[in-house]
Amino acid sequence: MSVNTQATIASFGGKLLKLAHNSSVLGCESKFNLFLPPQSQNSRVPLLIYLSGLTCTGDNCSEKGFFQHGASKRGIAVLYPDTSPRGIGIQGEDDSYDFGTGAGFYVDATAEPWSKNYNMYSYITDELPKTVFDAFKDQLDSSKVSITGHSMGGHGALSLFLKNPGKYKSVSAFAPISNPLKAPWGEKAFKGYFGEQDWQKKGAEHDSTELLKKWKGGDLDILIDVGTGDNFYKQGQLLPENFVAAAKEIGQEMGVNVRYQPDYDHSYYTMATFADDHVDHAAKYLFA
Amino acid sequence: MSVNTQATIASFGGKLLKLAHNSSVLGCESKFNLFLPPQSQNSRVPLLIYLSGLTCTGDNCSEKGFFQHGASKRGIAVLYPDTSPRGIGIQGEDDSYDFGTGAGFYVDATAEPWSKNYNMYSYITDELPKTVFDAFKDQLDSSKVSITGHSMGGHGALSLFLKNPGKYKSVSAFAPISNPLKAPWGEKAFKGYFGEQDWQKKGAEHDSTELLKKWKGGDLDILIDVGTGDNFYKQGQLLPENFVAAAKEIGQEMGVNVRYQPDYDHSYYTMATFADDHVDHAAKYLFA
Numbered sequence: 393m394s395v396n397t398q399a400t401i402a403s404f405g406g407k408l409l410k411l412a413h414n415s416s417v418l419g420c421e422s423k424f425n426l427f428l429p430p431q432s433q434n435s436r437v438p439l440l441i442y443l444s445g446l447t448c449t450g451d452n453c454s455e456k457g458f459f460q461h462g463a464s465k466r467g468i469a470v471l472y473p474d475t476s477p478r479g480i481g482i483q484g485e486d487d488s489y490d491f492g493t494g495a496g497f498y499v500d501a502t503a504e505p506w507s508k509n510y511n512m513y514s515y516i517t518d519e520l521p522k523t524v525f526d527a528f529k530d531q532l533d534s535s536k537v538s539i540t541g542h543s544m545g546g547h548g549a550l551s552l553f554l555k556n557p558g559k560y561k562s563v564s565a566f567a568p569i570s571n572p573l574k575a576p577w578g579e580k581a582f583k584g585y586f587g588e589q590d591w592q593k594k595g596a597e598h599d600s601t602e603l604l605k606k607w608k609g610g611d612l613d614i615l616i617d618v619g620t621g622d623n624f625y626k627q628g629q630l631l632p633e634n635f636v637a638a639a640k641e642i643g644q645e646m647g648v649n650v651r652y653q654p655d656y657d658h659s660y661y662t663m664a665t666f667a668d669d670h671v672d673h674a675a676k677y678l679f680a
Numbered sequence: 681m682s683v684n685t686q687a688t689i690a691s692f693g694g695k696l697l698k699l700a701h702n703s704s705v706l707g708c709e710s711k712f713n714l715f716l717p718p719q720s721q722n723s724r725v726p727l728l729i730y731l732s733g734l735t736c737t738g739d740n741c742s743e744k745g746f747f748q749h750g751a752s753k754r755g756i757a758v759l760y761p762d763t764s765p766r767g768i769g770i771q772g773e774d775d776s777y778d779f780g781t782g783a784g785f786y787v788d789a790t791a792e793p794w795s796k797n798y799n800m801y802s803y804i805t806d807e808l809p810k811t812v813f814d815a816f817k818d819q820l821d822s823s824k825v826s827i828t829g830h831s832m833g834g835h836g837a838l839s840l841f842l843k844n845p846g847k848y849k850s851v852s853a854f855a856p857i858s859n860p861l862k863a864p865w866g867e868k869a870f871k872g873y874f875g876e877q878d879w880q881k882k883g884a885e886h887d888s889t890e891l892l893k894k895w896k897g898g899d900l901d902i903l904i905d906v907g908t909g910d911n912f913y914k915q916g917q918l919l920p921e922n923f924v925a926a927a928k929e930i931g932q933e934m935g936v937n938v939r940y941q942p943d944y945d946h947s948y949y950t951m952a953t954f955a956d957d958h959v960d961h962a963a964k965y966l967f968a
Contacts, residue, residue, distance in 0.1 A: 402909060402943040404953045455948065456743050621690060655690040664746065665692050 395527040398423075404464035405430040408454055411527075417511040417519045418477040425450040426524065427460050428531055431467035438536035438561075438678035439469045439524075440671065443516065443545030443552075445567075446577070447494045449474050453542070456660035462671030468678060469532055473520055475544065477509045490577050491584050497572075498548030499598050503587035510585060513598070517552055517559070538674035542566040542663060543624070544577070550600035550614070550635075557609030562677035564615040564670045566663055567622055570635035571601040577629050601631070604638040604648075612639070612647030615673045617666050619656025683815040686711075692752035693718040696742055705799040705807045706765040713738040714812065715748050719755030720819040726849075726966035727812075727820055728959065729759045731804065731829030731836035733855075734865070735782045737762050741830070744948035750959030756966060757820055761808055763832065765797040778865050779872050785860075786836030787886050791875035798873060801886075805840055805847070826962035830854040830951060831912070832865070838888035838902070838923075845897030850965035852903035852958045854951055855910055858923035859889040865917050889919070892926040892936075900927070900935030903961045905954050907944025 399410040406429040415422040431437050440463065442453055450472030453459065463470050476496035482505050485492035496512035525534040539560045541549035546568025553563035572578020573595050582595035596602040618625055618632050625632075632650050639648040656662040687698040694717040703710040719725050728751065730741055738760030741747065751758050764784030770793050773780035784800035813822040827848045829837035834856025841851035860866020861883050870883035884890040906913055906920050913920075920938050927936040944950040 400943075401945060401947065401949050402907065402941070402953070403949045408949065458746055458749070458952070460952075461746070461749070619690065653690070655688075655695075657689060659689065660743065661689050661691045661696065664749075665690070 395523060403427065404460040406432070406460065406464050408460065413523055415477075415515060415519060417514045419509045420477045420479060422474055422477070422515070422520075423450065424474060424520065425454045425472040426528070427454070427463060427470040427472075428528070429464045429467050429469060432469060432531040436531060436533040437467050437469050438538070438674075439471055439532055439534075440674045440678070441471045441473070441516070441521075441537065441539045441549075443473065443498060443539070443541030443548040444475050445541070445543030445545050446475070447489050449494075452660065453663060456664060458664035458667040459671060462668040466671055466675045468671060468675060471520070471524060473516060476512060480509045482506065482509070491580055495544065495581065497544060497581040497585065497598075498552065499581075499585050501585035502590065502594060503585060506585050512548075513552070516548065517556065536561060536678045538562040538678055540564045540566075540670050540674065541568070543630075543658065544569055546570070546616070547572055547578070547600060551598050551603060554600060554603035554607060554609075555597070561680070562613065562674050564673050566617050566666070566670070567619065567625065567630055567658055568600065568616060568632070568635075569630055571599060571631040573599045573602065574631055574634065575629045601634045601638045604635060604644070605641055607642060607644065612644050614648045615670060616648065616650045617653055617656075617662065617669075618650060619653045619658065619662050621655040622658040622662075624658050683811060691715065692748040694720070694748065694752050696748065701811055703765075703803060703807060705802045707797045708765045708767060710762055710765070710803070710808075711738065712762060712808065713742045713760040714816070715742070715751060715758040715760075716816070716819055717752045717755050717757060720757060724819060724821040725755050725757050726824035726826070727757045727759055727822075728962045728966070729761070729804070729809075729825065729827045729837075731761065731786060731827070731833030732763050733829070733831030733833050734763070735777050737782075740948065741951060745951040745955055747955045747959060750956040754959055754963045756959060756963060759808070759812060761804060764800060768797045770794065770797070779868055783832065783869065785832060785869040785873060785886075786840065787869075787873050789873035790878065790882060791873060794873050800836075801840070804836065805844065824849060824966045826850040826966055828852045828854075828958050828962065829856070831918075831946065832857055834858070834904070835860055835866070835888060839886050839891060842888060842891035842895060842897075843885070849968070850901065850962050852961050854905050854954070854958070855907065855913065855918055855946055856888065856904060856920070856923075857918055858904075859887060859919040861887045861890065862919055862922065863917045889922045889926045892923060892932070893929055895930055895932065900932050902936045903958060904936065904938045905941055905944075905950065905957075906938060907941045907946065907950050909943040910946040910950075912946050
């Protein structure tokens with residue numbers, strides 16, 4: 393459970409820590425970043441987990457997402473995990489941007505040869521937070537955790553929240569892959585990680601739209617931003633409309649607030665613009 | 681003077697335009713970014729020029745510096761030029777990170793083989809603003825221009841301001857190379873661009889500390905942020921103390937506000953943290 397500090401960077405009055413540890417569930421060293429706001433010097437602060445999208449590491453949003461701006465004001469720590477195991481050496485893991493390295497999809501793979509290492513679901517829901525709360529027990533309040541993410545990480549945030557009622561105080565997402573069973577990215581990932589036989593059944597257990605249809609956890613308040621200039625939205629990779637339809641199906645249409653942001657694209661410029669709103673959304677529940 | 685729009689990106693309620701034009705003084709195509717705040721839809725807005733540091737293009741600060749956050753609130757456009765000509769093909773131009781490509785140092789070179797293209801001083805003070813104000817005459821107020829920059833770009837901002845009294849409404853800088861004649865980076869650049877014979881004499885015409893000693897332009901109000909964790913500061917590349925000493929020499933010590941920011945480094949995390957302060961500093965004079 394030991395954590396190795398590779399760099400400490402001053403940011404918005406707090407510290408961005410570049411960290412690494414040996415992950416058992418991934419079977420490799422895993423890097424991640426943790427932003428500790430100035431308030432963590434005097435008291436234990438809540439934690440917002442930010443899950444990144446395809447091809448990214450925890451560094452991209454740390455540099456370009458602007459979450460530290462709001463998190464510093466609010467007194468919230470931000471955890472930026474990686475998106476997959478690294479350097480495993482499975483044949484084909486580096487062949488495409490949307491499968492394998494950088495594309496763990498926040499599931500536990502069941503198909504060979506991925507099942508031994510590609511366990512990002514267990515990593516994010518269990519091993520990483522345990523590691524972080526153990527290493528930073530004086531800075532972090534482990535009882536107050538929210539989750540957010542972008543694209544593949546938006547899928548991660550929504551599905552982890554919906555699969556684990558009560559685990560996270562709130563959820564929000566940027567351009568989430570909201571119905572991966574119906575999207576090319578999701579189909580490719582689920583077929584690969586779950587196998588051609590099982591991908592639809594097992595995929596349904598990680599598909600936010602399918603999970604929402606079965607939601608029994610009480611009133612929802614989910615904030616989602618999608619840019620109308622987002623090419624992946626236009627190509628049908630994100631399908632937020634299906635998520636909204638599922639919310640209506642269960643009488644939770646008031647609980648899903650999808651904001652279609654005019655002209656905004658799929659890039660970090662969008663996260664930077666609306667990061668404060670997502671931190672504020674989390675703060676409403678983390679400090680409730 | 682025509683400008684080619686390569687991308688339009690929504691950012692903080694405004695638009696970040698990725699632009700290119702054929703520069704006469706550089707003798708090549710030159711790319712730059714222009715952030716137009718939402719206010720520019722209804723009226724002509726002031727302009728803040730941000731000069732980048734070694735190795736950078738206009739993209740780095742557009743993505744990681746978060747000037748758009750404050751500029752959008754204040755109604756200020758931000759211009760992000762490149763740091764040198766590109767693709768000229770001079771032997772050795774790509775050999776080092778601190779000379780040639782990406783390292784134009786905001787001077788007009790006089791030594792061969794650089795003097796034909798490496799004319800960043802004329803480019804930034806004359807050709808680029810003319811081009812931009814011509815292309816965006818309905819969005820920009822050419823009578824209200826301020827300047828800022830980072831590292832080599834901080835040197836650029838200070839020296840352009842001090843060489844041209846009245847041209848810029850205000851100046852600020854992050855980690856500026858404040859006395860390049862006394863710093864390894866500056867010595868290398870000036871020797872290269874001005875020649876071994878002339879580098880000290882010509883360099884003095886671009887050295888902010890030397891320029892400040894001869895300042896006759898009235899009361900100054902210069903904001904400078906330097907991180908105490910900045911390795912280049914520790915290595916003596918920045919020398920802000922010399923700039924402060926020059927200010928005292930001319931009785932302008934009240935006009936130079938160097939803030940030593942504890943633990944902050946030379947990276948964009950520092951710009952991101954204090955960008956709002958520098959936009960506010962410019963706004964005080966742009967809207968005076």
